[in-house]
Amino acid sequence: MFEWLPISKASDFERLVDLLDPTEYGLQEVVDWLAQHANDTVAGVLVEFPYIDKDYRSTYYHYYAKKGRAYSSLSARLHFFPKGWKLSVNPLTLGQPAEGSNPIDATVSRDYLGFMTLRPTRINTIGRTVLHPSVIRDAGGWIIGHRHKAHVLGHRVDTRGFPFMQQHTDIAVCAHTACWAILRHYSERYSLYREVLVHDVSRLGREFDPGGLLPSLGITAREVERIFAAVGTYPLLVMRGKDDVSADTRYYDELLAYLDSGFPLFGVQSERGHAIAVVGYRASDLVQGQASEYRAREWDYVTHLLVVDDNHYPYMPVPRDKQSGSPYAVNEIDGFIVPLPEKMFLPAVAAHTWAADFKAAPLPEFDELTVETDLVTRCFVTTTASWQRFVREHALKLDGEFVTAALELTMPQFLWVIEYATPAQRSTQQIQARVLLDATAGPYDPFPAFLVHDRKGALWIDRANKAPMQYQQFDKPLATLTKMANNLQEF
Amino acid sequence: MTQKPKLEELGSPLKRIKNLRELDPTKVSELESRLRSTYVRRMGEQAREARLRAEKLRDKILY
Numbered sequence: 001m002f003e004w005l006p007i008s009k010a011s012d013f014e015r016l017v018d019l020l021d022p023t024e025y026g027l028q029e030v031v032d033w034l035a036q037h038a039n040d041t042v043a044g045v046l047v048e049f050p051y052i053d054k055d056y057r058s059t060y061y062h063y064y065a066k067k068g069r070a071y072s073s074l075s076a077r078l079h080f081f082p083k084g085w086k087l088s089v090n091p092l093t094l095g096q097p098a099e100g101s102n103p104i105d106a107t108v109s110r111d112y113l114g115f116m117t118l119r120p121t122r123i124n125t126i127g128r129t130v131l132h133p134s135v136i137r138d139a140g141g142w143i144i145g146h147r148h149k150a151h152v153l154g155h156r157v158d159t160r161g162f163p164f165m166q167q168h169t170d171i172a173v174c175a176h177t178a179c180w181a182i183l184r185h186y187s188e189r190y191s192l193y194r195e196v197l198v199h200d201v202s203r204l205g206r207e208f209d210p211g212g213l214l215p216s217l218g219i220t221a222r223e224v225e226r227i228f229a230a231v232g233t234y235p236l237l238v239m240r241g242k243d244d245v246s247a248d249t250r251y252y253d254e255l256l257a258y259l260d261s262g263f264p265l266f267g268v269q270s271e272r273g274h275a276i277a278v279v280g281y282r283a284s285d286l287v288q289g290q291a292s293e294y295r296a297r298e299w300d301y302v303t304h305l306l307v308v309d310d311n312h313y314p315y316m317p318v319p320r321d322k323q324s325g326s327p328y329a330v331n332e333i334d335g336f337i338v339p340l341p342e343k344m345f346l347p348a349v350a351a352h353t354w355a356a357d358f359k360a361a362p363l364p365e366f367d368e369l370t371v372e373t374d375l376v377t378r379c380f381v382t383t384t385a386s387w388q389r390f391v392r393e394h395a396l397k398l399d400g401e402f403v404t405a406a407l408e409l410t411m412p413q414f415l416w417v418i419e420y421a422t423p424a425q426r427s428t429q430q431i432q433a434r435v436l437l438d439a440t441a442g443p444y445d446p447f448p449a450f451l452v453h454d455r456k457g458a459l460w461i462d463r464a465n466k467a468p469m470q471y472q473q474f475d476k477p478l479a480t481l482t483k484m485a486n487n488l489q490e491f
Numbered sequence: 492m493t494q495k496p497k498l499e500e501l502g503s504p505l506k507r508i509k510n511l512r513e514l515d516p517t518k519v520s521e522l523e524s525r526l527r528s529t530y531v532r533r534m535g536e537q538a539r540e541a542r543l544r545a546e547k548l549r550d551k552i553l554y
Contacts, residue, residue: 173553174553174554175553175554216554217552217554218552218553218554219552219553219554220549220550220551220552220553221548221549221550221551221553222549222550224553237545237548237549238541238544238545239541239544239545239547239548240544241540241544247540250537268548268551268553270548270551273551273552273553274554275553335548349534349537349541350530353530353533353537354526354530357525357526357529357530357533358526360529361522361525363514363518363522364518365514401507401508401509401510402508404504404507404508405504405505405507405508408504408507409504409505410504443531443534443535443538444531444535446523446524446526446527446530446531447522447523447526459514460505460511462503462504462505465502465503467503467505468513468514468519469513469514469519470505470508470511470512470513470514471511471512471513471514472508472510473510475510
């Protein structure tokens with residue numbers, strides 16, 4: 001059955017209690033959550049019941065069905081739409097009165113704002129949810145996301161977002177939920193990784209079957225590494241150093257470099273024993289923090305991390321330092337685990353360290369790196385395919401022979417990109433110079449680069465053909481160099 | 492009629508760039524030597540510290 005719930009003000013969500021069992025689906029908590037976190041982009045909710053949710057069913061089969069209290073096997077699902085959409089009956093169709101009924105899938109997808117499943121567990125009932133960031137109050141910034149599909153009234157639709165759910169508290173706690181969110185993003189984004197349901201996540205971390213009471217007692221970071229490894233990723237655990245200032249700086253450089261590469265991070269708050277998924281960031285044109293802490297890195301401009309926290313809501317902004325209204329600050333996230341692909345042998349700390357050392361005394365051909373004393377360094381991973389797409393898209397602004405060589409040079413699947421920009425260039429999405437590092441190089445290779453280029457010329461290193469370093473001076477200097485920004489999307 | 496070389500015999504694609512010059516090997520050697528004494532040395536030190544710190548985090552219980 002489907003029912004349409006028009007929304008013109010936050011209190012309209014309360015009408016959900018007329019459509020579903022308020023106790024079983026914990027509707028008061030859901031209504032409060034929606035009233036607090038959904039903004040006025042949502043003008044209508046299509047309520048679907050019954051809905052068979054694979055993630056809830058995985059916990060129902062292995063846990064809720066064994067309980068003395070009766071739990072339903074059926075979930076409900078809410079689909080969110082903006083202004084202009086409504087449900088017609090006889091025949092049952094979604095439509096926009098202004099554009100006629102029975103639209104094509106692409107028209108529905110264009111406006112579809114995502115879905116939220118409700119599981120019949122009485123408490124913490126918000127299950128598998130993917131909401132477009134535009135739905136959430138105060139969610140702006142650069143966000144990792146992918147298009148998640150849903151089937152609605154015969155339409156195959158999708159929306160861009162990152163998975164979210166509340167923790168079950170018993171069969172899955174915060175760490176399981178953060179793992180689930182990251183792994184669901186991976187299985188939807190990359191065909192390489194299999195889909196893992198909530199109950200699978202609760203089992204993958206242990207050598208034995210962790211049934212009964214065990215999942216509710218939590219898991220260790222070591223078990224989180226096992227969960228990520230079990231589905232074919234290569235988790236790297238990084239903890240913040242408290243010994244000296246440079247160790248602290250390195251930690252945030254690393255965190256941002258992986259995040260800016262499009263890898264969601266499993267964030268650890270070791271004092272609280274809490275875990276979250278870090279999925280984006282918000283940056284400013286102004287330096288954040290104390291002037292004495294300024295290191296001319298991209299991190300110096302980050303104001304917030306955006307996290308998916310099972311105790312709160314998706315894309316929640318977390319400020320650098322504790323502020324009123326914010327449950328915690330970035331400086332309380334003192335470790336993270338990044339599930340990397342296999343062919344990533346050079347860590348972020350190596351890319352940042354190399355970038356700083358090269359900038360300190362570059363080759364004479366790149367003397368502008370020393371002339372411009374205030375260059376801000378940004379490091380991130382891209383694929384050779386993405387790099388070549390970027391070159392093709394900007395081909396008309398680049399040197400012709402440079403474009404040809406960039407498209408033909410043999411490189412591995414993953415590359416570290418280093419971009420240097422003055423603060424003025426940075427605020428206009430321009431850069432001074434760019435380096436491509438071989439992400440398959442070891443950290444003991446002193447010059448792991450394939451390419452260094454600025455507006456005047458390019459240093460080429462054809463590592464696959466063991467060719468010596470060769471410099472190409474462009475026929476005429478390029479007008480500008482554009483920043484690469486293809487891993488995260490700005491909302 | 493001259494036969495075209497096979498793709499595998501073409502070697503580096505950089506050959507297509509006309510205005511290409513090899514860098515002074517002394518300058519390259521100096522740069523690599525400097526990076527060995529800064530970047531490579533620091534990577535060794537940082538790897539040891541990072542391993543120790545990660546081990547402290549591994550047994551933290553998250554709930």
